Amino acid sequence: MKLLFKLILPVALLVTGVAEAKKLKAGEAFPSDGMKGLRIFAEGRGPGAQKGSWDTSKTKGKVVLVDFWASWCGPCKDALPAYDKLYKKFAKQGLVVVGVNVDDELKSGQDFLKEHPVAFPHVFDEGKKLVSKVGVETMPTSFLIGRDGKVTEVHLGFRTGDANKMEEKIARLLKSK
Amino acid sequence: MGKRVNAFEKQDLSRPGMGFIEHPIEEVAVQHMFNAREGSVGGFGGAGGGCGCN
Numbered sequence: 001m002k003l004l005f006k007l008i009l010p011v012a013l014l015v016t017g018v019a020e021a022k023k024l025k026a027g028e029a030f031p032s033d034g035m036k037g038l039r040i041f042a043e044g045r046g047p048g049a050q051k052g053s054w055d056t057s058k059t060k061g062k063v064v065l066v067d068f069w070a071s072w073c074g075p076c077k078d079a080l081p082a083y084d085k086l087y088k089k090f091a092k093q094g095l096v097v098v099g100v101n102v103d104d105e106l107k108s109g110q111d112f113l114k115e116h117p118v119a120f121p122h123v124f125d126e127g128k129k130l131v132s133k134v135g136v137e138t139m140p141t142s143f144l145i146g147r148d149g150k151v152t153e154v155h156l157g158f159r160t161g162d163a164n165k166m167e168e169k170i171a172r173l174l175k176s177k
Numbered sequence: 178m179g180k181r182v183n184a185f186e187k188q189d190l191s192r193p194g195m196g197f198i199e200h201p202i203e204e205v206a207v208q209h210m211f212n213a214r215e216g217s218v219g220g221f222g223g224a225g226g227g228c229g230c231n
Contacts, residue, residue: 072191102185131185139184 023135026153030066030145032056034130038123041101044113045121054098054123059145063173064096065166067142068131070103071112076140079158083142084118086167091120093174098123102131102139142166146173 024030038054067083069076080099087097099122101109106124113122125131134143137156144153144166153169155162182190189195198204 068185070185070188072188104188108188128185132183136183136185139187141184 023137024133024143024151024154026151028151029149030064030143030151031130031133032059032149034133035059035066035098035100035123038100038125038130039106041109041113041122041124043110044115044117045119050121054121059096059098060149061147062094062096063090063147063170064098064145065142065170066098066100066145067140068100068102068125068134068136069140070101071108072103073139075158077116078160079140079142079162080116080118082158082163083166084120086163086170087118087120089167090170090174095170095174097121100125100130102128102136144169144173147176 033056035054036056040050040052040054042051065083065086067079069080083097083099087095091097097120099118099120101112101122102125103109103112106126109122109124140158142155142158143151144155146152152173155166193199193201196204198207
């Protein structure tokens with residue numbers, strides 16, 4: 001066993017030592033243009049659900065919560081209903097919540113949303129272009145974006161109680177002009 | 178140089194068949210012993226545990 005680790009460790013260090021992609025941080029502008037044209041899921045939402053592709057004007061000047069999720073990610077299943085509650089509470093005050101699905105295939109996201117419907121819209125990040133651009137380092141990751149388009153918080157993972165902290169921050173952001 | 182597998186690229190790695198041990202309960206027990214012996218935690222399985230650490 002020890003010999004095995006002696007062989008594996010140098011290789012693992014080499015692999016993990018590769019320069020990491022740039023990660024989007026708080027204070028930096030969220031690349032909203034990267035969402036332009038992404039396909040909107042019709043699954044899991046009501047009959048009036050919007051279809052087509054994402055229009056970046058939906059988020060301009062608004063407080064936005066962007067959640068990167070995948071059907072195979074366990075904590076994402078807990079995060080989505082929690083963010084749905086936040087959406088339902090703050091949508092009238094101007095909060096936009098959008099889920100970005102990063103599954104390999106569109107169908108995985110569609111099937112997941114049929115089983116776990118939520119009210120807020122989701123887009124499919126085909127080819128994982130957007131998720132690569134923002135440098136998501138764990139799943140799920142959500143970005144809270146202020147009216148100025150800048151990231152105010154990068155939320156890594158999801159645990160019980162995280163939604164309460166997020167709620168306070170959203171309420172504060174919505175009050176700001 | 179190899180390529181780092183990002184968190185969002187772990188769809189295949191998160192499949193149950195990708196684990197070293199097929200039975201989940203047995204895996205928990207083995208990992209518990211491994212963690213205690215080696216003093217290290219994590220690095221097994223594909224999907225994140227919600228802790229934001231993998």
